[in-house]
Amino acid sequence: MSLMTRLFGFRGGLHLDYRKEMSTGTPIQIAPVPPQLILPLSQHAGNPAKPRVKVGDRVLRGQTIADADGFVSLPVHAGTSGIVSAIEPRPIPHASGLSAPCIVIDADGKDEALATPEWEPAEDINALDAQTIRDRVRRAGVSGLGGAGFPSFIKLAPGHPVETLIINGAECEPYISCDQLLMAERADEIIGGIQVILHTIRAGRCLIGIEDNKSWAIAALKAAAAADQRIEVVVVPTRYPQGGEKQLIQTLTGLEVPSRGLPLDLGLVVQNPGTARAVWRAIRHAEPLTSRVVTVTGSAVSHPQNFDARIGTPMRFLIDLAGGYTTPPDRLLMGGPMMGFALPTDTLPIVKSTNCILATAPGELRPDEDAMPCIRCGACQDACPINLLPQQMYWHARGKEYDKAQSLNLFDCIECGCCAQVCPSHIPLVQYYRHAKTEIWSEQQEKRKADAARERHEARLARIEREERAKEEARARKKALLAASQAAAKPAAATAPSPVEASASAVGNDDPVARAIAAAKAKKAAAPAADSTSDDPVARAIAAAKAKKAAATSGTAETDDPVARAIAAAKAKKAAANADAAATNTKRAKPSAADDERIAAAVAAAQARKAAKAAAAAQPQATTEADDPVARAIAAAQARKAAQSADASVPAAPQSSSATTGDADDPVARAIAAAQARKAAKAAAVASESPSAPTPATNNTADEDPVARAVAAAKAKKAAKAAAAVAPEPVPAAASETSAQTDDPVARAIAAAKARKAARAAGETPTE
Amino acid sequence: MKTLSSPFLPVTASVGQVMRDVLIALAPGVVVYALLFGPGVLINIVLAVLTCELIEAAVLKLRGRALKPFLLDSSALVTGVLLALAVPPTAPWWIIVVGCGFAMLLGKHVYGGLGYNPFNPAMVGFVVLLISFPVQMTAWPSMHPLWDTTDAVSGATALDHVKTQLSLERTLSEIRGDTPLGLFAGRGWEWIALAYLLGGGYMLWRRTIRWQIPVGLLLGMTVIAGAFWAYDGDRYASPLFHWFSGATMLGAFFIATDPVSAATTPRGRFVFGFGIGMLTYVIRTWGGYPDGIAFAVLLFNICAPTLDRYLQPRIYGQRRDKPQA
Numbered sequence A: 001m002s003l004m005t006r007l008f009g010f011r012g013g014l015h016l017d018y019r020k021e022m023s024t025g026t027p028i029q030i031a032p033v034p035p036q037l038i039l040p041l042s043q044h045a046g047n048p049a050k051p052r053v054k055v056g057d058r059v060l061r062g063q064t065i066a067d068a069d070g071f072v073s074l075p076v077h078a079g080t081s082g083i084v085s086a087i088e089p090r091p092i093p094h095a096s097g098l099s100a101p102c103i104v105i106d107a108d109g110k111d112e113a114l115a116t117p118e119w120e121p122a123e124d125i126n127a128l129d130a131q132t133i134r135d136r137v138r139r140a141g142v143s144g145l146g147g148a149g150f151p152s153f154i155k156l157a158p159g160h161p162v163e164t165l166i167i168n169g170a171e172c173e174p175y176i177s178c179d180q181l182l183m184a185e186r187a188d189e190i191i192g193g194i195q196v197i198l199h200t201i202r203a204g205r206c207l208i209g210i211e212d213n214k215s216w217a218i219a220a221l222k223a224a225a226a227a228d229q230r231i232e233v234v235v236v237p238t239r240y241p242q243g244g245e246k247q248l249i250q251t252l253t254g255l256e257v258p259s260r261g262l263p264l265d266l267g268l269v270v271q272n273p274g275t276a277r278a279v280w281r282a283i284r285h286a287e288p289l290t291s292r293v294v295t296v297t298g299s300a301v302s303h304p305q306n307f308d309a310r311i312g313t314p315m316r317f318l319i320d321l322a323g324g325y326t327t328p329p330d331r332l333l334m335g336g337p338m339m340g341f342a343l344p345t346d347t348l349p350i351v352k353s354t355n356c357i358l359a360t361a362p363g364e365l366r367p368d369e370d371a372m373p374c375i376r377c378g379a380c381q382d383a384c385p386i387n388l389l390p391q392q393m394y395w396h397a398r399g400k401e402y403d404k405a406q407s408l409n410l411f412d413c414i415e416c417g418c419c420a421q422v423c424p425s426h427i428p429l430v431q432y433y434r435h436a437k438t439e440i441w442s443e444q445q446e447k448r449k450a451d452a453a454r455e456r457h458e459a460r461l462a463r464i465e466r467e468e469r470a471k472e473e474a475r476a477r478k479k480a481l482l483a484a485s486q487a488a489a490k491p492a493a494a495t496a497p498s499p500v501e502a503s504a505s506a507v508g509n510d511d512p513v514a515r516a517i518a519a520a521k522a523k524k525a526a527a528p529a530a531d532s533t534s535d536d537p538v539a540r541a542i543a544a545a546k547a548k549k550a551a552a553t554s555g556t557a558e559t560d561d562p563v564a565r566a567i568a569a570a571k572a573k574k575a576a577a578n579a580d581a582a583a584t585n586t587k588r589a590k591p592s593a594a595d596d597e598r599i600a601a602a603v604a605a606a607q608a609r610k611a612a613k614a615a616a617a618a619q620p621q622a623t624t625e626a627d628d629p630v631a632r633a634i635a636a637a638q639a640r641k642a643a644q645s646a647d648a649s650v651p652a653a654p655q656s657s658s659a660t661t662g663d664a665d666d667p668v669a670r671a672i673a674a675a676q677a678r679k680a681a682k683a684a685a686v687a688s689e690s691p692s693a694p695t696p697a698t699n700n701t702a703d704e705d706p707v708a709r710a711v712a713a714a715k716a717k718k719a720a721k722a723a724a725a726v727a728p729e730p731v732p733a734a735a736s737e738t739s740a741q742t743d744d745p746v747a748r749a750i751a752a753a754k755a756r757k758a759a760r761a762a763g764e765t766p767t768e
Numbered sequence B: 001m002k003t004l005s006s007p008f009l010p011v012t013a014s015v016g017q018v019m020r021d022v023l024i025a026l027a028p029g030v031v032v033y034a035l036l037f038g039p040g041v042l043i044n045i046v047l048a049v050l051t052c053e054l055i056e057a058a059v060l061k062l063r064g065r066a067l068k069p070f071l072l073d074s075s076a077l078v079t080g081v082l083l084a085l086a087v088p089p090t091a092p093w094w095i096i097v098v099g100c101g102f103a104m105l106l107g108k109h110v111y112g113g114l115g116y117n118p119f120n121p122a123m124v125g126f127v128v129l130l131i132s133f134p135v136q137m138t139a140w141p142s143m144h145p146l147w148d149t150t151d152a153v154s155g156a157t158a159l160d161h162v163k164t165q166l167s168l169e170r171t172l173s174e175i176r177g178d179t180p181l182g183l184f185a186g187r188g189w190e191w192i193a194l195a196y197l198l199g200g201g202y203m204l205w206r207r208t209i210r211w212q213i214p215v216g217l218l219l220g221m222t223v224i225a226g227a228f229w230a231y232d233g234d235r236y237a238s239p240l241f242h243w244f245s246g247a248t249m250l251g252a253f254f255i256a257t258d259p260v261s262a263a264t265t266p267r268g269r270f271v272f273g274f275g276i277g278m279l280t281y282v283i284r285t286w287g288g289y290p291d292g293i294a295f296a297v298l299l300f301n302i303c304a305p306t307l308d309r310y311l312q313p314r315i316y317g318q319r320r321d322k323p324q325a
């Protein structure tokens, strides 16, 4: 400890009736293991953990039973040995009052720990590097024990130089005393944890801020920290909300965390003493976070006290340990009376962020009462530690003028409750602010959704229109084509269109492929690929193709305009070939525009050549990048005599993607095989598609293989075939990646195509 | 809305408490006033309070609101007392009743009642009376100080007297000994004003009011009065005279500070007070009325929302050079 630190203080705030002595009379009691532990998968900020055990599994204390999912996430550990009896949604202690997935462990009473911990206990923390420590803290599931439950390992990797670590031992909320007792009784572990953190974040100094009403804790920490010059215990005035992160920082350093910024911006990291202790136990003893200190208090509790309880212990179990209720509780809160929230029942489990269970007797808390009008007395504003204008924010929040409330810095409000606590009109101000914030968030979300819906709707209209036109043209040409195309009849017959999107798409893909194969076999000439929507066009295309010498093409799907135009152009030429691409589906308007352009380009090129063929590719959602490849493919193809077209189309099936892809592959492969068996050139159609929501990665692979295979096959033959695949994808977000990936296959297909004289056609499949 | 969410601790403050603090703070001034001017003062107060509460109850009833919380909040009581203090003690009873009617209806309930009125209700009532019944409203009775056995003093107030005499080309030094003038301001009135100052101190201590408005007001008055006084002490009265004459103290601590109609941001309040102080001086010195507090307050009530908008405080974590506009 060094010299006295100068204190700065914060504005506003209140002196409250603390009522902490209710629960500080007894030392922390180790609570026994309850018969059942209920472990929510989401006890931290971020993604819920993913269970790795099944119902019926036997688990041991300290065993990881659910893994972190993503970066901002933490694992969950079994708090005792027993059998997993359920993995299902259970009510959890959360302000929303909702249920969430939990792993339920029926304790077997042996409380058997893992034979060897999941990582090594460290004798000498300085021998560990920062990454190892972070990793272990993460594997131990340590989250902030002060309330927000942010995964602690993230704060251990600040990515920014940290000058000072602040330990927030202010604990300014009335009633709560868990940190106070922990600091008094486990000061050495807390100091140990601080040393681990200092070592990890390479900070040179630690300030422990404690309110001056916690003399034991101050003495214990001072004694424990005496040997370490870097650590200083700073006694701060008792004033709510001294334990607010921003307020404590201001008190200790005089600095203000920038609005919408982080303490890190000031070179500060703030941790709770309980978190420091959990870090210590995780590193030194290789213990995951399976228990914490909880204050069980309130006038409705017989013997208020603090328990070191297993996480997942039902609250009622702890209340019973504290002697049960003296009177039916009027209210049950988790957290303190200023910032905690009301719980519907005492059967909920304690979680990592449960610092206090407060059961109050009637009359102990404010009654439900009607508020008076605001008299603009300004008391709220004097109390606000952020220097907001609570009465004006209230005015706007109440009038639903959320934008105005926001311009009064609503989002800087820390919801400390000081304003409501002093309001002579007893207006539940904070409730208005929370409501306004929620409204603003959901408004923003709504807006995003509405935009997406509008785009979808527009795209759908565009598609329908295109389909209509395609049908028209198809019908007009049908007769002429039919005569020539008997052979082609088969393929055409094959079609099976699928009306509905996702599931259908898989089917849709198959058929076309199957049809393509059949056609290829039966004819010399080309094979079309048809897609669901496109029967007629396909049939027609085939017929036309046959009537010509040149190779075939593939038709596709829904596409239409482009296709029609391509066909027209092609016909005008000698060489016959057509390609149609179809564009499928399409959920968006933009892609179709893209299609048009592409097609136009294709037409032009085709015309310039004799043996022209047009290839149109259509892709639904495909991105511009997908286009280029297609265009290039077309150009290359045109450079050849033989005609071919490649088109791919792909639409995307929304949800069934993986299935779709799978299906698409085989058919493609089969088509290729068939094509190879023939002399004449045929086309390979590849289409594929569908990737969807899940992971872009899968798509690619799926796409590539078929393509690769097609390429290989094509090379082995004289007659060339090109396969173009395009895979678009449904999901916007994944889109860019997908398209990028599609390029390669396409490029390869092009190369292959060039190497060959013969033509090939690529068919595509659309999905939708 | 019920208190479904935090904070859950019981709240000790209440509107009634705030208003009762105001009444306690007014007490010394009322006592001195009554001692100087006789029981008429008290009768007026009782009459005004009864009228205001009656109107409040009737309006609440008409609007289907709960009576009890609003009657208990004492805000109508404060309005009644303030108005009664502004009206001459000997004014006819109907003056009080009419004034209270305007104050409560035109000043408060047409806007939606407690908390919604843009103007100070008592001042609305007062100004209506002053404009409609100038004779009754300026007829101040003679003072009968209990401790003073000499004859009754003149009925003119100091502000009135100074204004009239100055217009008669007399200088301030010439009229210093005139009866309406006391030690440093109006005779008798200076003691009432001191008593109000005392009450104001009590409210500051209780944090019923904030310092910005009274300090701003007195400072604003001092700046302008001081400048003219320094320029010509014979034609312009001293700041001290203005502080303790007329309704300056009552206005600074009890009228301008009416929270509902005043500015609410700290800087807004200061500017609000400062402006009222200056404007009051201007009206007193060059305007047609002997005192100007009521007009100045009402004018600045109009400006309060604008002041609040442009004088917002810098919040925690916001850059110092860029306060929120």
Ligand code: SF4
Pocket: A373, A374, A375, A376, A377, A378, A379, A380, A381, A390, A391, A394, A419, A422, A423, A424, A425, A426, A427, A429
């Ligand atoms: S404390 Fe309550 S009554 Fe006073 S200004 Fe704030 S919201 Fe209005």
Ligand code: SF4
Pocket: A380, A383, A384, A385, A386, A387, A388, A390, A412, A413, A414, A415, A416, A417, A418, A419, A420, A429, A430
């Ligand atoms: S709850 Fe928000 S507005 Fe109210 S005092 Fe706290 S920070 Fe200020």
